[in-house]
Amino acid sequence: MKSSFTFVCCMILFSALIKSQTSLYMPLDIKKAYANGTRNYDGTPGKNYWQNSADYKISAQIFPKEKLLKGSETITYFNNSPDTLNYLVFRLYQNIYQFGAPREFGINKKDLHDGIKIHRIKLNEAEF
Structure with a gap:
């Protein structure tokens, strides 16, 4: 009984780790800036960035x-x-x-x- 309880706890913990988020949340406007080439992933302006x-x-x-x-x-x-x-x-x-x-x-x-x-x-x- 003790070993099956430990096994169930380990499985719950393991499944929680598998389901956990693998990447950080990124706002939609930031994703669009990366896709449009106006912003690089290091935060610097991208090749399509311009400013009047x-x-x-x-x-x-x-x-x-x-x-x-x-x-x-x-x-x-x-x-x-x-x-x-x-x-x-x-x-x-x-x-x-x-x-x-x-x-x-x-x-x-x-x-x-x-x-x-x-x-x-x-x-x-x-x-x-």
């Missing part, structure tokens, strides 16, 4: 008495992706403080201003 970048040249003048900021900016954008960019998005977040701008919260009147005014946009020597 931009260089900014900004010149600005501040006129405190007039509550005015004047400036110009040149953005050189580098598209390193295999895709063609059909449009660029400029987010003018400060225009939430523009007079008459729709917003879901109150703003102190002294914080309101005329908003950002874009006078010129130039793309590959074409002016808009």
Whole structure:
């Protein structure tokens, strides 16, 4: 009886070891990154990894008495992706403080201003 109990315990232990997970859990997005070649198994970027970048040249003048900021900016954008960019998005977040701008919260009147005014946009020597 004692030997059959020991045998059954050993079999249960052995079956638990066989059924145990042999590899670590890997999230689906990580598996996809390996499959797409954008990530290597050692964690470094893969051969298909790319990253866009931009260089900014900004010149600005501040006129405190007039509550005015004047400036110009040149953005050189580098598209390193295999895709063609059909449009660029400029987010003018400060225009939430523009007079008459729709917003879901109150703003102190002294914080309101005329908003950002874009006078010129130039793309590959074409002016808009």
